[in-house]
């Protein structure tokens with residue numbers, strides 16, 4: 513029998529807060545209950561925002577909390593060649609295209625359309641979808657711009673990808689913290705439009721790296737916050753395109769701040785380091801997050 517595998521996958525672009533503590537401790541609790549494995553993965557592909565100091569802070573906070581994970585830890589920035597290989601395959605299969613519009617051009621394009629009384633679709637996070645005008649660019653023009661060093665991002669052609677799959681997708685979602693039952697959720701990657709899968713100088717994005725790594729590391733259970741619930745639609749599509757196995761998912765509740773809002777990385781007193789310095793114990797943290 514294969515062992516169930518859980519993972520906690522923070523990004524070292526800020527300090528850990530109570531929301532991270534809940535996620536990490538819940539993963540540990542579920543892995544232990546199942547006699548399974550717990551991996552820690554450092555998601556540091558954003559080389560401008562992720563720092564070694566934040567990474568050191570993550571290790572300090574998690575050790576203090578009493579989390580135990582397998583070693584070695586996969587650090588995504590050390591594996592760009594893995595993501596590049598997958599990206600090359602998507603390029604060859606014409607499932608991604610170079611998108612050249614700058615943020616300003618996207619804004620102007622959408623404002624223009626809205627001025628003419630046409631609404632513009634937004635993704636589940638409220639961000640306007642990419643206009644996808646570059647899809648019509650002739651190959652010669654694409655190549656000319658790339659050769660001229662024009663900035664671009666590789667975007668998934670979500671319609672081409674969906675027709676390649678040719679069937680509706682879903683995922684199995686656990687219904688509560690005890691993982692006692694599952695239900696099927698319809699995957700709706702189209703709600704996100706043509707998402708970015710890689711940048712000119714970084715051969716991956718969050719979505720691409722996460723599906724590649726979850727498969728490579730044999731993750732069977734993805735337990736993470738509800739804020740990533742709808743993003744799972746994109747990740748299911750990528751798993752299917754790349755012929756990767758699919759984990760089961762549980763998107764847990766978010767720990768909210770005193771103002772009822774989602775915690776961010778620029779919070780004050782809900783940071784784990786700040787709580788520790790103020791004399792809180794790991795048991796206090798468990799109680800604060802309801803575990």
Ligand code: GLU
Nearest residue numbers: 521522523555722736740
């Ligand atoms: N690295 C992501 C974050 O810190 C989490 C990714 C995931 O759990 O799929 O928000």
